[in-house]
Amino acid sequence: MTSLRTRMMWMSILCCGLITTNGIAISSDTKKETVVRGIAPEKVADFVHSIIEADRTVYTSHVVNRMHDKGIVSANEHWEQQNALPLPAQFLQRAGRLVAKKGSGVRYRLISLWPIYRRNGPATDFERQGLEAVTKNPGTPYRGIVKSGKKQYFQSIYADKAVAKACVDCHNSHPLSPKRDFTLNSVLGGIVITIPIEP
Secondary structure, eight states: OHHHHHHHHHHHHHHTTEEEETTEEEETTTOOEEEOOOOOHHHHHHHHHHHHHHHHHHIIIIIIHHHHHTTSOOBOTTTTTTTOBOOHHHHHHHHHHHHHHTTSSOEEEEEOSSOSSGGGSOSSHHHHHHHHHHHHOTTSOEEEEEEETTEEEEEEEEEEEOOSHHHHHHHHHOTTOSOOOOOTTOEEEEEEEEEEOOO
């Protein structure tokens, strides 16, 4: 997964036409050096989201679905106790917790207006408004600046869709699920990405 992450980050940087080293950017078009003040938080959030989305898609398609179809092992909510694979949502949540522990201030997690577990519901009014917005318009992330104590953060919420039948089946059949009429490509919730803003 690390090489995929690295490739995605370099592709994102190259698509912008700039490679930055020590505050100096070299334009691939003009070969001129330019002083770069920083990347807009919207771009950073989009980069992070594209990596998260790619990693989860690879995990779902090439690990979970493949192992299940071959009858080797299935994904299960209680994967640690049942010698199974984590569900794709659990894979994302666990990776998000590991990123948060690195101390960079960047965080991401899954949230929903209809969470199976209350801890996965919106924690703020901003998150609730963001979930409502991406449910209505899944192609447009909901973005803004939020405060936590004395610090400011940029948050971007992206629609999280049911891209596999297993996602739909899990949410529609789980005994704690407050909503049971999801279909393929329904918005299940959102991926919220939080990035610290320098003063």
